[in-house]
Amino acid sequence: MKSLINFIKGFNMTRRTTKMVLFLYIINLLFSLLLAVPLYHSLKNHIGNSDVGDNLENGFDYLWWEEYRDQSQGLEKTFTPSIMGKGALLENLESLIQMKFLTYPSSLILFGFLYILLHTFLSGGIVYTFFKEPPEFSFKRFFKGAGKYSPYFFGIMAVSVGILLLVMASLARWFGSIVSACAKNSVSEITPFILGLIFSLLIWTILLFFHMILDYARIKTVSEDRKNIIKAIASSVIFVFKNPGTTLGLYYLIFSVNIIISIIYIIIQSLIPQISLWGIAGAFIIQQSFIFALIWTRCWLYSSQLKLLRYLE
Amino acid sequence: MLKKTVLTSIIIVLFIPFLYASDPFFCPQTASYKIEVNLDTENNTLEAHEILTWINNTEEPTSELWFHLYWNAFQNNQSTFLRECSRMGYDLSDIDKDDWGYNRVHSIKLMENQDVPGEDLGPSLEYKQPDDMNDRDRTVFSVQLPRPIEPGETISLEINFSSKVPAPFSRTGRYKNYYFIAQWFPKIGVFQDGTWNCHQYHAASEYFADYGTYDIKITLPSSFKTGATGEYKNKTNNGDGTSTHHFYQHSVHDFAWTASPDFLRSVENYEFTPGKSVKITLLLQPYHKHIKQRYIEAVKNAVRYASAWFGDYPYATITCVDPAYNSRSGGMEYPTFFTGGAYFISPKGVPSPEGVTIHEFGHNYFYGLIGTNEFENAWMDEGMNSFLDTIIYNQAYGEPFYSDAFLGIPVAFKKVNIPIESEGISSHRKTWNKDPMQRYSWRFMDQNSYGANSYGKGQLMMLTLQRMMGNELFSEMIKEYSMRYWWKHPKPEDFFSVVSEFAGEDMSWFFNQVVYSSGRLDYSIEYIKNHTERAEEGFFENQYVSGQKSEKEDDLFLSEVLVRRLGGVKVPVEILIEFQGGKKIVENWDGQQRWKKFAYKTPVKITRAIVDPLFVYVLDTNRTNNRFSLEPNKKAAYKWVMNWMVWLQHTMEMLAKLGS
Numbered sequence: 001m002k003s004l005i006n007f008i009k010g011f012n013m014t015r016r017t018t019k020m021v022l023f024l025y026i027i028n029l030l031f032s033l034l035l036a037v038p039l040y041h042s043l044k045n046h047i048g049n050s051d052v053g054d055n056l057e058n059g060f061d062y063l064w065w066e067e068y069r070d071q072s073q074g075l076e077k078t079f080t081p082s083i084m085g086k087g088a089l090l091e092n093l094e095s096l097i098q099m100k101f102l103t104y105p106s107s108l109i110l111f112g113f114l115y116i117l118l119h120t121f122l123s124g125g126i127v128y129t130f131f132k133e134p135p136e137f138s139f140k141r142f143f144k145g146a147g148k149y150s151p152y153f154f155g156i157m158a159v160s161v162g163i164l165l166l167v168m169a170s171l172a173r174w175f176g177s178i179v180s181a182c183a184k185n186s187v188s189e190i191t192p193f194i195l196g197l198i199f200s201l202l203i204w205t206i207l208l209f210f211h212m213i214l215d216y217a218r219i220k221t222v223s224e225d226r227k228n229i230i231k232a233i234a235s236s237v238i239f240v241f242k243n244p245g246t247t248l249g250l251y252y253l254i255f256s257v258n259i260i261i262s263i264i265y266i267i268i269q270s271l272i273p274q275i276s277l278w279g280i281a282g283a284f285i286i287q288q289s290f291i292f293a294l295i296w297t298r299c300w301l302y303s304s305q306l307k308l309l310r311y312l313e
Numbered sequence: 314m315l316k317k318t319v320l321t322s323i324i325i326v327l328f329i330p331f332l333y334a335s336d337p338f339f340c341p342q343t344a345s346y347k348i349e350v351n352l353d354t355e356n357n358t359l360e361a362h363e364i365l366t367w368i369n370n371t372e373e374p375t376s377e378l379w380f381h382l383y384w385n386a387f388q389n390n391q392s393t394f395l396r397e398c399s400r401m402g403y404d405l406s407d408i409d410k411d412d413w414g415y416n417r418v419h420s421i422k423l424m425e426n427q428d429v430p431g432e433d434l435g436p437s438l439e440y441k442q443p444d445d446m447n448d449r450d451r452t453v454f455s456v457q458l459p460r461p462i463e464p465g466e467t468i469s470l471e472i473n474f475s476s477k478v479p480a481p482f483s484r485t486g487r488y489k490n491y492y493f494i495a496q497w498f499p500k501i502g503v504f505q506d507g508t509w510n511c512h513q514y515h516a517a518s519e520y521f522a523d524y525g526t527y528d529i530k531i532t533l534p535s536s537f538k539t540g541a542t543g544e545y546k547n548k549t550n551n552g553d554g555t556s557t558h559h560f561y562q563h564s565v566h567d568f569a570w571t572a573s574p575d576f577l578r579s580v581e582n583y584e585f586t587p588g589k590s591v592k593i594t595l596l597l598q599p600y601h602k603h604i605k606q607r608y609i610e611a612v613k614n615a616v617r618y619a620s621a622w623f624g625d626y627p628y629a630t631i632t633c634v635d636p637a638y639n640s641r642s643g644g645m646e647y648p649t650f651f652t653g654g655a656y657f658i659s660p661k662g663v664p665s666p667e668g669v670t671i672h673e674f675g676h677n678y679f680y681g682l683i684g685t686n687e688f689e690n691a692w693m694d695e696g697m698n699s700f701l702d703t704i705i706y707n708q709a710y711g712e713p714f715y716s717d718a719f720l721g722i723p724v725a726f727k728k729v730n731i732p733i734e735s736e737g738i739s740s741h742r743k744t745w746n747k748d749p750m751q752r753y754s755w756r757f758m759d760q761n762s763y764g765a766n767s768y769g770k771g772q773l774m775m776l777t778l779q780r781m782m783g784n785e786l787f788s789e790m791i792k793e794y795s796m797r798y799w800w801k802h803p804k805p806e807d808f809f810s811v812v813s814e815f816a817g818e819d820m821s822w823f824f825n826q827v828v829y830s831s832g833r834l835d836y837s838i839e840y841i842k843n844h845t846e847r848a849e850e851g852f853f854e855n856q857y858v859s860g861q862k863s864e865k866e867d868d869l870f871l872s873e874v875l876v877r878r879l880g881g882v883k884v885p886v887e888i889l890i891e892f893q894g895g896k897k898i899v900e901n902w903d904g905q906q907r908w909k910k911f912a913y914k915t916p917v918k919i920t921r922a923i924v925d926p927l928f929v930y931v932l933d934t935n936r937t938n939n940r941f942s943l944e945p946n947k948k949a950a951y952k953w954v955m956n957w958m959v960w961l962q963h964t965m966e967m968l969a970k971l972g973s
Contacts, residue, residue: 050939052949060728060729084728084956085956087726092964092967274956280948298966
């Protein structure tokens with residue numbers, strides 16, 4: 001019940017800071033455009049004057065794509081039918097759980113790293129904006145918070161990446177070797193598949209759990225004006241373990257919202273025929289609304305967690 | 314005792330034709346086998362007694378016999394097979410002592426009959442290495458005969474052999490209680506043109522053998538279910554916990570079998586064409602129970618469509634085996650008997666298990682009935698059969714969907730269809746300059762080149778021929794080729810000759826380029842230009858003209874289309890040229906020079922040009938450059954980059970969670 005109350009309160013808080021969400025969305029959009037523009041030129045050049053463009057406007061031309069793929073390098077290699085529509089979400093889910101991000105082209109890895117750094121910096125502004133009651137977005141306040149807390153947030157980011165690498169290097173590798181051993185001796189592909197799925201879910205749950213703890217560490221850093229991230233993390237661990245049901249409940253409520261948004265997006269985007277300028281524009285609006293909604297829920301998570309922290313302490 | 318066995322064997326061999334008198338043979342039974350084999354599932358061994366009856370169906374005598382002993386490829390890491398595997402990068406480090414497998418010939422005797430005196434040929438047994446001089450390879454042996462066997466003469470041999478069943482290295486072996494037993498017995502080579510065609514076992518090669526009758530009795534623990542080449546005659550309970558299963562098939566060139574207590578067996582009679590039926594047996598893994606119907610339907614479609622394309626399937630049975638997980642026996646073909654392959658999740662529209670089922674059934678034609686030499690002319694079975702499976706799949710199911718697996722779960726992308734022309738073109742594009750299509754299988758530059766040339770390019774050539782000849786003529790041609798060479802060993806020239814016969818011209822210009830050379834076929838439209846004709850200016854007949862255009866000249870364009878041949882393969886092509894207002898012209902170019910320009914003086918501009926507009930040349934490695942439009946579509950790149958961008962944005966949001 002406490003989770004639900006603060007879930008709703010968080011929603012109202014986020015609603016008051018839609019400008020901030022919009023700002024974060026624009027950053028996401030601009031950042032992605034940095035790579036989308038070169039890819040656009042690559043696609044445009046490859047299509048050239050060929051009327052294969054008409055096929056591509058009306059659908060997907062697999063034959064053309066095979067040619068493009070066979071001649072492509074680096075970032076272009078990521079342009080596959082597998083990342084279209086629902087594939088985008090599934091691909092990223094798999095990439096996160098299996099750390100496939102590390103197999104991406106180096107330009108994309110570097111780009112991703114820069115984005116993590118930028119967002120770590122901005123997170124201070126997000127939490128600081130919500131810290132004020134009632135929350136109100138202004139660039140001045142946002143960047144004041146971002147600047148003030150970024151050293152601590154970078155520290156927490158380092159812990160977050162460290163945990164991720166630790167989980168991947170130890171647990172995921174161990175799970176991987178168990179699945180391989182099982183696959184080698186199994187009588188069917190079903191056992192290693194199920195085992196793999198269970199381990200993936202387990203890794204996912206562990207990562208989300210750590211993520212939640214570190215969320216509270218960030219919030220506590222701002223709300224309690226902490227200067228020591230280790231103490232902030234320790235304090236958030238104590239907080240989470242003292243209120244496991246409520247904190248996890250809230251976390252999974254937002255997580256469920258994310259899932260619902262994703263499902264709605266998959267359904268709607270699949271219904272839009274991208275075969276005319278209006279169709280393409282419509283799909284773009286849906287796609288960007290989806291990204292906006294995801295960023296919105298990320299802010300919603302912070303605001304709800306902040307509310308919960310205040311509520312319980 | 315031995316004498317009694319030999320005598321019994323002679324009687325049985327002599328009476329085989331009478332025992333199955335109701336079965337008219339489809340062809341000369343050059344190499345016939347009667348084998349009694351016992352599988353010891355405790356020790357994973359075979360004990361067998363083989364009687365081989367061989368007829369010298371050639372015009373030349375021979376004083377020696379050559380045999381394959383394929384399983385010796387798995388007896389140590391010095392065999393040619395495992396050396397080649399090692400060079401290909403296969404990890405051979407974790408082979409246990411019990412994993413190795415082999416064949417051992419204990420005795421080989423010429424059986425007494427009226428013409429040839431009985432003799433033990435064992436002392437003359439000598440291992441041969443005709444392909445690579447690897448004297449550690451033991452996959453081929455020869456024996457000397459006391460006197461030459463004359464053309465038309467028949468001999469019988471009695472061979473006692475035992476085998477250790479290997480762990481599954483490739484295509485055969487055991488995995489837990491699943492046994493897939495192929496290439497398992499001493500098998501005589503093919504005596505052709507006065508020499509023995511009997512190659513060693515290679516990593517990238519299949520087989521070649523003569524047709525004959527296989528009369529095989531397999532003794533297994535009674536709990537085991539089995540399936541094999543040919544008709545299941547009966548089962549005898551031996552009262553000692555074992556049963557003997559009797560299989561028989563004439564007019565085939567190989568015999569393989571499988572055994573496992575876990576199989577779910579389904580049997581259906583299927584009338585694939587009015588009055589002609591086949592008994593379909595499916596041996597399914599229990600965990601694939603839910604895809605039984607997809608397997609059965611795939612076999613039915615394969616029999617039905619293949620019969621229409623290549624002649625009615627002549628045998629009474631077909632057995633499809635769903636291979637055990639980890640058995641490495643999936644996707645292999647043997648006469649009337651093949652393995653499919655499936656994953657327990659398979660969305661509709663994704664060709665699993667249908668694709669592999671149709672392909673492996675198809676080998677009953679391209680290798681089974683049309684007994685090409687897979688060692689030497691791999692494209693004649695794999696290429697033609699890939700063509701078969703593609704056309705049949707598309708006829709029966711339509712274009713398959715693109716699919717990918719996420720966390721092990723296959724997902725179909727129903728908006729992305731895979732067109733028939735894409736089959737094999739990507740691999741050909743990457744390997745076209747490595748090898749010609751016609752090479753001995755183990756002599757390709759690498760495994761990719763072997764696969765691309767034998768499967769991909771072979772298929773593309775067939776699709777191209779289909780479009781060059783037109784579907785009707787091509788269908789007649791391919792059926793004629795198929796049926797003319799049933800139960801024979803055609804060579805590439807035989808196929809070329811049938812094509813030329815139907816095409817009404819010598820097609821060697823095409824085959825020389827596509828089969829025997831490693832050229833690339835790539836035609837392109839370089840540009841379209843539309844100029845207005847410059848008004849006359851300067852001195853004409855001592856009279857100065859100022860350069861002002863007349864009204865008529867204003868309306869005319871000098872329009873040009875430049876067509877280029879970017880690859881080495883020269884073929885005649887059509888060029889479709891479209892003008893404003895919808896006027897269309899089709900031009901022809903022999904494609905011999907590197908480029909050709911088509912120029913027109915017309916009142917309207919050229920808007921579009923397409924070289925090979927009917928997409929005849931499926932072998933074209935770059936189809937995008939075949940088409941040129943004056944007004945290229947600008948929306949396509951926007952559309953797809955937007956779709957890609959949402960993935961990138963989502964990726965960034967996922968990554969952001971690491972830091973915020």
